[in-house]
Amino acid sequence: MRDNDLSLKHNLLFSLGAKTYMAQLYFYYSAMNAGKSTALLQSAYNYEERGMRSEIFTAALDHRFGEGKVTSRIGLAKPAHLFAPESNLFEHIQQLNDDAPLNAIFIDEAQFLSKEQVMQLIHVVDDLNIPVLAYGLRTDFLGETFAGSHYLLAWADKLTELKTVCHCGRKANFVVRLDEHGHAIKHGAQVEIGGNDRYESMCRKHFKSLVWGHLPI
Ligand SMILES: [Zn+2]
Numbered sequence: 001m002r003d004n005d006l007s008l009k010h011n012l013l014f015s016l017g018a019k020t021y022m023a024q025l026y027f028y029y030s031a032m033n034a035g036k037s038t039a040l041l042q043s044a045y046n047y048e049e050r051g052m053r054s055e056i057f058t059a060a061l062d063h064r065f066g067e068g069k070v071t072s073r074i075g076l077a078k079p080a081h082l083f084a085p086e087s088n089l090f091e092h093i094q095q096l097n098d099d100a101p102l103n104a105i106f107i108d109e110a111q112f113l114s115k116e117q118v119m120q121l122i123h124v125v126d127d128l129n130i131p132v133l134a135y136g137l138r139t140d141f142l143g144e145t146f147a148g149s150h151y152l153l154a155w156a157d158k159l160t161e162l163k164t165v166c167h168c169g170r171k172a173n174f175v176v177r178l179d180e181h182g183h184a185i186k187h188g189a190q191v192e193i194g195g196n197d198r199y200e201s202m203c204r205k206h207f208k209s210l211v212w213g214h215l216p217i
Contacts, residue, residue, distance in 0.1 A: 023131040024157035025121060027110070029138040029149060031172045031201035034164035036135040038072035040106050043133060052103035055096055056080040057089070059109035061191065070108045080108065083117065090120035094128060102130050110136030112191070113148030122155060135162075140190045141177035141199070143207065166203035174207035176200050184210035 030036055040056070047054045058070050060082040071077040083089060093105055105124060107113070113121070113134070121132045134156070138149050145153065153159065166172040177185040177197050185197060202210070 027156035030162035110134035111146035170203035172201035
């Protein structure tokens, strides 16, 4: 009887805890090469180490490291589900959670989420009570927010900037797209797939001088 009482007490506390525990939507944003994927993989590893179940998603259009995995520049890698513009993330995550309860969802390349997909993640957090940790770029090569970053910046519970530096030593919060001659590109599609362009993170002052130019006063 005593064991049963203890077990009941434990279950009661657990259910009370579950009721008061509110999952949150986290957005970790930065310019390029600030270690977003490394931070994601480290955090996913922390969950795994504690015996907690998480799943990772990344954008289907990013083929830099092959399909279905997140790879960091320092060599860590983990398999990942891919999301395309038409993917319903709520349905996919709900299905995974039905198979076995999830403790966290990680989203890499979160800037490529649509407004609807950010809303789906909000339902995952609020209705399934699963924390979502999204990692992505804040702005594109013209200094504009991506759809995913726009709505994550607007709607996430917690915003955290992952910092990197410009060649001048200031904090770099902009991304410059450079052509094969090293010149800044000022026009073009937000997402360039398979091109030879490269990207460099810079501070606003250097981004401004290369991309926006001097504003007429
Ligand atoms: Zn600079």
